[in-house]
Amino acid sequence: MRMLLTAFFIIFVTGSAVAQDFLPSWNDGAAKTAILEFVTAVTEKGGRDYVEPAERIATFDHDGTLWVEYPMYTQVLFIFDRIKELAPQHPEWKTTQPFKALLEGDMKTVGAAGEKGILEMGMATHSGMTAAEFEQEVSNWLATTQHPKFKRLYSESIYQPQLELLAYLRANGFKTFIVSGGGIQFMRPISERNYGIPPEQVVGSSVVSEFQVKDGQPALVRQPKIDFINDKAGKPVGIYEHIGRRPILAFGNSDSDMQMIEYTMAGEGRRLGLFVHHTDAEREYAYDRKSHVGTLDKALDQADANGWIIVDMKKDWKKVFPGK
Amino acid sequence: MRMLLTAFFIIFVTGSAVAQDFLPSWNDGAAKTAILEFVTAVTEKGGRDYVEPAERIATFDHDGTLWVEYPMYTQVLFIFDRIKELAPQHPEWKTTQPFKALLEGDMKTVGAAGEKGILEMGMATHSGMTAAEFEQEVSNWLATTQHPKFKRLYSESIYQPQLELLAYLRANGFKTFIVSGGGIQFMRPISERNYGIPPEQVVGSSVVSEFQVKDGQPALVRQPKIDFINDKAGKPVGIYEHIGRRPILAFGNSDSDMQMIEYTMAGEGRRLGLFVHHTDAEREYAYDRKSHVGTLDKALDQADANGWIIVDMKKDWKKVFPGK
Numbered sequence: 001m002r003m004l005l006t007a008f009f010i011i012f013v014t015g016s017a018v019a020q021d022f023l024p025s026w027n028d029g030a031a032k033t034a035i036l037e038f039v040t041a042v043t044e045k046g047g048r049d050y051v052e053p054a055e056r057i058a059t060f061d062h063d064g065t066l067w068v069e070y071p072m073y074t075q076v077l078f079i080f081d082r083i084k085e086l087a088p089q090h091p092e093w094k095t096t097q098p099f100k101a102l103l104e105g106d107m108k109t110v111g112a113a114g115e116k117g118i119l120e121m122g123m124a125t126h127s128g129m130t131a132a133e134f135e136q137e138v139s140n141w142l143a144t145t146q147h148p149k150f151k152r153l154y155s156e157s158i159y160q161p162q163l164e165l166l167a168y169l170r171a172n173g174f175k176t177f178i179v180s181g182g183g184i185q186f187m188r189p190i191s192e193r194n195y196g197i198p199p200e201q202v203v204g205s206s207v208v209s210e211f212q213v214k215d216g217q218p219a220l221v222r223q224p225k226i227d228f229i230n231d232k233a234g235k236p237v238g239i240y241e242h243i244g245r246r247p248i249l250a251f252g253n254s255d256s257d258m259q260m261i262e263y264t265m266a267g268e269g270r271r272l273g274l275f276v277h278h279t280d281a282e283r284e285y286a287y288d289r290k291s292h293v294g295t296l297d298k299a300l301d302q303a304d305a306n307g308w309i310i311v312d313m314k315k316d317w318k319k320v321f322p323g324k
Numbered sequence: 325m326r327m328l329l330t331a332f333f334i335i336f337v338t339g340s341a342v343a344q345d346f347l348p349s350w351n352d353g354a355a356k357t358a359i360l361e362f363v364t365a366v367t368e369k370g371g372r373d374y375v376e377p378a379e380r381i382a383t384f385d386h387d388g389t390l391w392v393e394y395p396m397y398t399q400v401l402f403i404f405d406r407i408k409e410l411a412p413q414h415p416e417w418k419t420t421q422p423f424k425a426l427l428e429g430d431m432k433t434v435g436a437a438g439e440k441g442i443l444e445m446g447m448a449t450h451s452g453m454t455a456a457e458f459e460q461e462v463s464n465w466l467a468t469t470q471h472p473k474f475k476r477l478y479s480e481s482i483y484q485p486q487l488e489l490l491a492y493l494r495a496n497g498f499k500t501f502i503v504s505g506g507g508i509q510f511m512r513p514i515s516e517r518n519y520g521i522p523p524e525q526v527v528g529s530s531v532v533s534e535f536q537v538k539d540g541q542p543a544l545v546r547q548p549k550i551d552f553i554n555d556k557a558g559k560p561v562g563i564y565e566h567i568g569r570r571p572i573l574a575f576g577n578s579d580s581d582m583q584m585i586e587y588t589m590a591g592e593g594r595r596l597g598l599f600v601h602h603t604d605a606e607r608e609y610a611y612d613r614k615s616h617v618g619t620l621d622k623a624l625d626q627a628d629a630n631g632w633i634i635v636d637m638k639k640d641w642k643k644v645f646p647g648k
Contacts (some may be wrong), residue, residue, distance in 0.1 A: 185568070188568045199568030210561070218583070243524045266542045
């Protein structure tokens with residue numbers, strides 16, 4: 001009887017003996033503990049750190065935080081593929097760099113053209129069509145293109161532990177957002193299916209669009225002009241414009257996420273800032289300070305002093321991708 | 325027994341005998357019928373016009389659609405009040421138009437300065453402070469300033485029939501947004517309390533903001549530079565950038581809302597576009613084609629041909645404001 005009563009107490013009162021693990025792909029450790037303690041603290045009614053559900057805003061970077069970004073940002077590969085596809089309609093590219101180099105497979109010259117070169121090719125492939133046409137192109141590409149190492153679609157090269165975390169946060173009244181340097185309209189076609197995040201909760205970089213009546217139909221036509229770069233110091237700005245509230249949790253993976261996390265942590269009350277550290281050369285990739293994508297350098301140095309949580313992919317994640 | 329069974333059938337099966345009126349401040353008529361039929365059609369599972377809840381996006385203009393805009397847009401009155409308040413710190417305004425005229429009460433000269441003059445004064449009062457400071461100024465002003473005709477706070481000069489419509493739409497799985505030419509950060513402090521619309525579902529015009537570290541604290545500082553004008557052809561663009569889906573219902577009150585409603589109606593499947601027509605000089609105001617605010621002219625001419633619903637305030641609204 002005593003035992004029965006104890007079991008009853010444990011199961012129905014504390015719930016601890018049968019506590020469901022909402023983060024099964026996270027190994028026990030400092031990162032998982034920090035997440036669980038944070039969520040418990042901000043959702044405990046009457047508790048010192050309680051936060052109203054409406055204010056439970058969580059923002060996640062995309063590349064390298066929710067899906068693979070190595071060896072090259074997925075959107076850049078989309079740009080390269082589109083340039084090759086569109087080349088027959090652009091004979092001038094045969095003699096214009098960096099288009100010429102890309103079409104000839106001379107990636108060294110493409111690389112030397114740097115961000116400016118990527119931007120030029122980005123403009124050529126992200127504008128001149130309607131919103132609906134662009135969405136279709138992105139959807140087609142993401143539905144058919146595989147990551148060379150993982151042999152799975154890019155849209156399936158997403159991190160299982162993060163899917164669990166997003167669902168766990170939402171189950172606790174959080175509203176989850178993507179806040180990425182990537183193109184806002186490049187992410188929206190997959191955000192709901194991949195992450196359960198609806199398009200209206202995606203914040204990203206954009207080109208200028210214009211409302212035009214095209215073939216008798218009102219349409220939004222994408223222009224070859226940058227509207228907003230939602231990266232680094234642009235992230236808090238994007239959050240201000242799109243969300244209008246300061247997040248209480250922010251998750252990134254590179255120095256480009258520092259401002260978002262600084263802004264998040266500077267609010268009143270309890271806050272959580274986290275970075276994925278890519279330490280797993282076998283299951284994914286290992287890169288940080290000297291990487292050409294997702295550079296994680298200053299944030300590593302400053303994490304301890306600022307109370308940021310560094311999530312060690314190799315140690316903290318039991319599993320990297322969904323499935324098997 | 326027969327009667328009992330019939331009553332049972334009516335109440336529990338069709339529900340019609342005791343159907344709750346979700347729009348009690350709307351008089352029976354074409355507008356109310358159009359709304360009820362539309363919502364029924366898009367929510368009926370298996371029906372021809374069924375729309376998934378995620379796609380049930382409804383966008384509402386703000387000034388003149390959800391709250392009073394006459395005889396002058398509320399935000400412009402805020403600008404005027406702020407100029408007067410800030411004048412001691414700006415001796416140069418005593419000799420600079422249109423500031424000088426405003427401070428001297430010469431509204432004719434202020435009017436002659438037109439939109440450009442308002443914009444200049446808007447910049448002077450909407451920038452140079454942090455996001456948090458601006459929010460505080462707006463909140464203070466809205467909590468204390470009354471409309472001269474209605475003797476109620478501007479934040480309470482909101483339309484009861486629209487509050488009911490917003491709640492009715494949300495109860496039917498719609499996500500409701502404000503899409504206004506007004507300043508996005510001017511509306512957000514009151515959107516949740518007034519309309520049940522959270523700040524992240526408010527789309528509006530904006531100034532450029534910059535992320536800065538100010539007094540050791542990361543902050544967003546508002547700059548004296550227009551970022552985006554969310555009006556006329558800007559409204560579909562704002563919807564594309566912020567929401568990323570095309571609304572299935574849009575509600576405005578002036579020619580400035582035509583593009584939003586054209587864009588909404590041009591989507592596939594069943595759609596609803598509506599305009600408030602201010603016809604009630606007694607309970608509110610009567611103005612349309614020749615008004616200097618909320619001009620409703622071309623939209624009136626084109627409504628029938630386009631299937632837009634014109635809501636006649638005097639005839640269609642049983643009640644204008646909340647309370648008594």
